[in-house]
Amino acid sequence: MVDNYQGAGVESWEILNCSPDLPYPFPNSSLLTPSYSIAIAMILCIGNILNPTELETTIAKLEMAEFVDGKATAGWHARQVKHNTQLPQGSPALAIVRDIIDAALQRHALFQMAVRPYIVRPVTISRYDIGMSYGTHIDNALMYDPLMRSDVSMTIFLSDPTTYEGGELIIESTQGEVAFKLPAGSAIVYPSSTLHRVEAVTQGVRLAAVTWIQSLVRDPQQREILFDLDTARQTLFEASGKTPVFDLISKSHANLLRQWTEF
Known part of the structure; x- marks a missing residue:
């Protein structure tokens, strides 16, 4: 896991506006880059996972x-x-x-920071030809080879979205359904x-790579808090350097990470 992002500041992050339906700009986003967009429960779209x-x-x-x-490779249901x-x-x-x-995932600081990976399952490469789909389902909670708990699901879009029709990834929530169809090389977690x-x-x-991750921090709300704190402290560092306020935020971030991490 990467926990030192110095030199890869927030200005270089390629966080995509996942969908026009998602809240944008995100509340309290004045410190963040204009391209920043994140939904509740750590749904995050990342540009150029693959170069x-x-x-x-x-x-x-x-x-x-x-x-x-x-x-x-699907569960019985x-x-x-x-x-x-x-x-x-x-x-x-x-x-x-x-x-x-x-x-690509090991070197990608934003992925590492948002997901906090402990185990990353080897990717599965999926192909959808005309008429193919994958109906509503929940990913298996436990996976094997290696034995792991699935906390985070990830899709890396490999096909240019202009080359196929349909094939949107639909994620359901209490706020309704949201469709995702990202540029080739981009990912959603x-x-x-x-x-x-x-x-x-x-x-x-439609070609895609999918994988599942056991996170060091299993709760998505806790991961979001850590992500927000890390974003805030890095933005502050880029603007003002190492200040007492930066140190205080870093202390809170480190102590929460220490409290919530599971091995």
């Missing part, structure tokens, strides 16, 4: 790969509504793409406790 070279290499490998029925294909275990392309994405689905693709092909 252009990584994205190009990934797409090239997937274009030559053979996909199989995706039902095999989700299997009834899962209609897509995915790269099989043992696929040479899958091994290469996993290495690319794993390296959201609590695994939410019901969600992928709408049917009506034109083109």
Whole structure:
């Protein structure tokens, strides 16, 4: 886990405005960059998780790969509504793409700060052709190989959104449903406790990488508090340097992280 983000300040973050339906600007956002947008419960859209070279290499490998029925990796209840294909275990392309994405996530300070990853499951590569979808489901709470608890779900969009119709990721909440369809190379992270689905693709092909994370901080509200404090202290540091106020915020951030972290 990265816990030192100095040199990768908030001005360099690529936090996308996930959807016109989400609150923007976020309350108390005067200290933050204009591109900052976050919904409740730590739904966060991050631009350019993959750089252009990584994205190009990934797409090239997937274009030559053979996909199989995706039902095999779904839970018994989700299997009834899962209609897509995915790269099989043992696929040479899958091994290469996993290495690319794993390296990208390890170096990405914003992902590390927002998610606080303890275990990151190797990615699954999904393909949705015309007519394919993934109906409403909840991700498995426990996963195996490795044994882990799913706290955070993540989708990395690999296809240019202008090349396919449909295929939106729909996340349900008490505020209603929100649709997400991000630029290629961008990602969304959201609590695994939410019901969600992928709408049917009506034109083109939707490629995505999905993974699940056990966080050092399992509660999404606690992760949001830590994220807000970290954002505030870094913005303050960039504006004024190491001040007594910065030290006080850093103290609170560190002590909350110490209190809430689980191994």
